[in-house]
Amino acid sequence: MVEPIRMIHFADLHIGMENYGRTDPNTGLNGRVTDFLARLDDVVTYAYEHDADLVLFAGDAFRSRSPGTTLQREFAQRIRQLSDAGVAVVLLAGNHDVPVMSQRASSVEIFDTLAVPRVTVAQKPAVHRIATKRGPVQVLALPYPIRQRLLSRDQFRSLPQEQLDRAVSEALVGILESLAATLDPECPSVVLGHFSVDGALWGSERSIMVGRDVTLPVSALNDPRWQYVALGHIHQHQDLNSGNTPPIVYSGSLERVDFGEERQPKGFCWVQLGQDQASWRYVEVGARRFVTLRADVRGQPEPLEVVRREAASQDLAGAVVRLIVRLAPEQESGLRDADLMPLLAPAFYAQVNREIVRAVRDRLDGMEPAAMTDAHLLECYLLQTGRDEVTAEPYLRAAAAIFSEG
Numbered sequence: 001m002v003e004p005i006r007m008i009h010f011a012d013l014h015i016g017m018e019n020y021g022r023t024d025p026n027t028g029l030n031g032r033v034t035d036f037l038a039r040l041d042d043v044v045t046y047a048y049e050h051d052a053d054l055v056l057f058a059g060d061a062f063r064s065r066s067p068g069t070t071l072q073r074e075f076a077q078r079i080r081q082l083s084d085a086g087v088a089v090v091l092l093a094g095n096h097d098v099p100v101m102s103q104r105a106s107s108v109e110i111f112d113t114l115a116v117p118r119v120t121v122a123q124k125p126a127v128h129r130i131a132t133k134r135g136p137v138q139v140l141a142l143p144y145p146i147r148q149r150l151l152s153r154d155q156f157r158s159l160p161q162e163q164l165d166r167a168v169s170e171a172l173v174g175i176l177e178s179l180a181a182t183l184d185p186e187c188p189s190v191v192l193g194h195f196s197v198d199g200a201l202w203g204s205e206r207s208i209m210v211g212r213d214v215t216l217p218v219s220a221l222n223d224p225r226w227q228y229v230a231l232g233h234i235h236q237h238q239d240l241n242s243g244n245t246p247p248i249v250y251s252g253s254l255e256r257v258d259f260g261e262e263r264q265p266k267g268f269c270w271v272q273l274g275q276d277q278a279s280w281r282y283v284e285v286g287a288r289r290f291v292t293l294r295a296d297v298r299g300q301p302e303p304l305e306v307v308r309r310e311a312a313s314q315d316l317a318g319a320v321v322r323l324i325v326r327l328a329p330e331q332e333s334g335l336r337d338a339d340l341m342p343l344l345a346p347a348f349y350a351q352v353n354r355e356i357v358r359a360v361r362d363r364l365d366g367m368e369p370a371a372m373t374d375a376h377l378l379e380c381y382l383l384q385t386g387r388d389e390v391t392a393e394p395y396l397r398a399a400a401a402i403f404s405e406g
């Protein structure tokens with residue numbers, strides 16, 4: 001019996017994210033950059049300890065399409081460690097890696113230029129036959145689709161956006177099908193892609209997305225010609241084929257980007273790739289915890305004690321913490337950062353957000369909302385958010401047409 005090929009699938013590293021971090025004077029790196037690099041170290045260590053044959057990276061190595069040389073060095077050192085250990089690596093270009101102009105190099109292209117042993121860079125749709133310690137694997141690579149490269153200018157010049165999106169998706173499905181026709185049925189096959197799939201659950205990655213998205217129907221990937229579909233681009237780990245064959249899996253990101261991912265597990269996929277099917281499991285890593293504290297101190301005689309109890313109710317050690325305090329206007333001056341921040345001292349990083357709750361009557365000219373017209377409500381809102389009658393007038397005029405239709 002042929003031994004299964006041992007494979008790691010991970011994605012969306014985003015080295016260079018610095019939010020909620022400070023520069024470490026010992027390394028010169030932002031502490032959050034160190035977090036993301038530590039998660040890549042987790043992948044490398046797991047590959048060593050479990051004698052991996054192949055590592056598939058499904059795109060977005062860096063936060064920026066033009067990462068600094070220090071970040072490139074740190075990433076390259078870890079990929080070289082895998083290569084030196086005899087592990088084959090495929091690096092797929094994601095939307096944060098590939099330049100819009102085809103003449104410019106991607107952030108991972110240097111591995112091809114230097115011909116790093118056992119490292120394959122997939123920048124264009126293609127089938128790569130990868131030699132591993134336990135046998136060959138076919139990797140059908142679909143890097144992030146740049147719509148200008150999928151459709152000619154004449155094709156998309158006059159199309160409305162909805163038709164354009166559909167045309168781009170159909171073009172990508174056509175590329176997938178043409179490559180699938182070249183697969184050798186006697187060799188295990190994997191699809192490696194960086195794009196959106198219908199039905200996938202999005203997270204906060206939309207806030208850092210570069211470029212307009214392209215979406216494929218899940219039916220295009222649900223094909224017995226390959227044993228596993230390794231996806232990147234969406235940060236939330238999920239299997240879009242509900243445990244059926246082939247698995248269609250977003251590994252998710254390795255580290256949390258912001259509080260939108262506070263409750264999401266982070267990790268990678270460990271895959272046993274056989275001739276006819278693949279088995280896999282999710283391996284969670286020790287990503288930096290994000291913790292939200294909420295304290296409503298309105299009407300409380302000792303608001304600081306309310307916050308103190310809330311802070312003591314959770315483990316803040318080493319976490320990125322945000323404290324959201326709801327308070328009345330008259331309490332604002334009594335709760336200073338100098339009083340609140342010491343309560344969050346165990347955190348890796350902490351911030352305080354104040355929500356000043358004002359009486360509805362104060363904002364609405366003393367009237368009840370139910371007694372006001374839509375136009376009057378909008379006018380009050382605009383005036384309360386800093387506009388005067390002159391600057392508010394265009395908004396009110398535009399809204400009048402909408403209100404009349406309702």
